[in-house]
Structures are given as C-alpha cells and as structure tokens.
Amino acid sequence: MEDRETIRNLNDQNIGPSKILEYLSIVHGGKDNLHFRRRDVSNMISIDNRKLLGRDVDSTMLHFQRRQESDPEFFYAVEADEDGFVKHIF
Numbered sequence: 001m002e003d004r005e006t007i008r009n010l011n012d013q014n015i016g017p018s019k020i021l022e023y024l025s026i027v028h029g030g031k032d033n034l035h036f037r038r039r040d041v042s043n044m045i046s047i048d049n050r051k052l053l054g055r056d057v058d059s060t061m062l063h064f065q066r067r068q069e070s071d072p073e074f075f076y077a078v079e080a081d082e083d084g085f086v087k088h089i090f
Contacts, residue, residue, distance in 0.1 A: 003024060003036075004044065006020075006023075006024065006027075007020055007024075007041055007044055007045065008048060010023065011045050011048070017038050017041040017042045020041055021034070021037075021038045021041050050085050057078075057086050057089075060089065064076040075090075076089065076090065077089070077090040078090075
C-alpha cells in the first residue's frame with residue numbers, strides 16, 4: 001500500500017513509470033527486492049487515471065449536453081471500450 005501511494009504521488013508530479021521504478025528500487029535496496037515490474041507500475045497509473053477520467057467525463061458530458069441544448073449544430077460522440085471506460089470523445 002505504501003508503494004502504491006508513492007507511485008500515485010510521483011505520477012501526480014509527472015514522473016514517468018521508469019523513473020518511479022528506479023526510485024522504488026533504490027528505496028527497497030535494488031530491483032530484485034521489488035515485487036512488481038515497470039509494466040505493473042504503468043498499469044496501475046493507467047487504471048488510476050481512468051478512474052479519475054470517469055469523474056472528468058461526467059462533467060464533460062454535462063457540459064456537452066448543455067452546449068447541444070443551446071446550439072443544435074453542436075455534435076459530440078462517445079466511444080467506450082469493452083470495460084465501459086471512455087475510449088474516445090469526438
């Protein structure tokens with residue numbers, strides 16, 4: 001849990017997965033002492049970002065709906081992935 005929080009905090013500071021992994025390997029005394037890889041760090045960041053996007057998407061969708069009410073020519077479309085997460089907004 002402590003590593004997850006560190007990963008989140010470093011990601012919030014725009015530090016990439018490779019640098020985060022490098023930092024954690026120093027903290028834990030080497031890469032051999034880590035129970036995860038760079039891919040795991042990237043996946044965690046991606047999942048966390050998608051969760052945040054859900055809230056952002058809700059407010060964006062509300063804005064688009066209101067905009068479309070006031071401007072009938074305004075168009076938007078949303079495409080979701082297989083898990084129901086927003087994949088594209090047009």
